[in-house]
Amino acid sequence: MSTRFDGKTAIVTGASRGIGFAIAERLVAEGARVVLTGRGKDALDEAVAALGGPDRALGVAGKADDEEHQADVVRRAIATFGSADLLVNNAGINPAYGPMIDLDLAVARKVVDVNVLAALGWTQRVHAAWMKEHGGAVVNVSSVSGVKPAPGIGMYGASKAMLISMTELLAVELGPDIRVNAVAPAVVKTKFATALYEGREAEVAAQYPLKRLGVPDDIGGVVAFLLSEDAAWLTGQTVVVDGGVTLTGGVE
Template sequence: MSGLDLTGRTAIVTGASRGIGLAAAQAIAAAGGNVVLTSRSQESADAAAAQVGGGNALGVAAHAVDEVAARRCVETALERFGSIDILVNNAGTNPAFGPLIGQDHGRFAKTFDVNLWAPLMWTALAAEAWMGEHGGAVVNTASIGGLAHEANLGLYNASKAALIHLTKQLALELSPKIRVNAVAPGVVRTKLAEALWKEHEQAVSDLTALNRIGEPGDIASAIAFLVSDAASWVTGETMVIDGGQLLGDVRPFRNGAGFGV
């Protein structure tokens, strides 16, 4: 599909030192795009850019909620590549585990600062610097947790539910120049999600319709599609990529049970 060609376009990917962010940067670069990868430290940002390879990848140290660093990153992207056509708001955190009423304000503030305020701030900076005049595409990394309820992850899921709402609001406010969408991954093999799969991967796979947990590349492929011209009439959407996890427990349907056998 020619619409997937990103040659000449420049993307900023936040939280790109590993996992979904790094895979998204690699997918965009593979489609011909220039990529600016952010991480908390310059060392990890440089290492991530080296994994993308070539002269079209640049690492920049920028904590997601540091506005000064974010502005510097935007300026650096424009100086190096001349445009900011794509923004992937991937940086996320989850310092809170347990019932909602057991959380303190510090954990609440950190969760919502990184998972909600940062995507809004980076989108505003990109729109102000380039996209507002020239157009562009934004993708926010949400979660299927933002579409459901589960024990012990209420605060994180609330931040992702808010991010899904924010995605739709920004899609309206920034139209028609800027498209804004989100991806909602299920359980993916990332460090952030380790508690959900590392000690019981087979059990999670057994509950999943497609019989495996996700890989960062599964989400990256969807992100590359959403920022491309192949998705030029898509905005305000949240694409669920979860192997069927939201469908529920697949085990009763296995071994032919789903066909009335």
């Protein structure tokens, strides 16, 4: 494994498990110190231990859309590890399944708050505290449902489409010293996505040219690339990481 993140500190939201943890794990393996967020302290403590303990990782429990939590995490990242060079906006929710026309508007607002506005808030705070002066890189975790319609998870997809648009705009605003990109995964085998494949994994995977669903490490490697200097001339892009499924007309 390379050491391309030596001396760098990353904040990864929603990182106690699943895709967020895999991203953090990859960054630590390549030399970074990471600050993990999530709602459960016990899960974060386990994640920190798995990543090598307090010399490599710090867990801070809280809600992704809580502005005080955001400010506390950024302060603690800089106080503990000396910088806040990298940001991964991975936290997201999808609390409703069904037609968008029937969706409770309070639920819709919460989806936008967590999936979009929280990502903007994290970016604003890291920018003000560190990146504006020192530069950095941001990756937003979107979804293939933000690239093309996904019936049943319409508001989630709409929020992820908004996140892609925001990624492009921030890339324009924050260059040249800060790069902002996104990834758009298809179904990845995590607890978050269980409802999309449980009991029918073979059927779902058959739609994919690569004939399997994603695993968290598939996303971790791409995010690490986007955050690294290997992607130094790449900004405002959304990398679709989908096993080829969007080529065949599906999003699962």
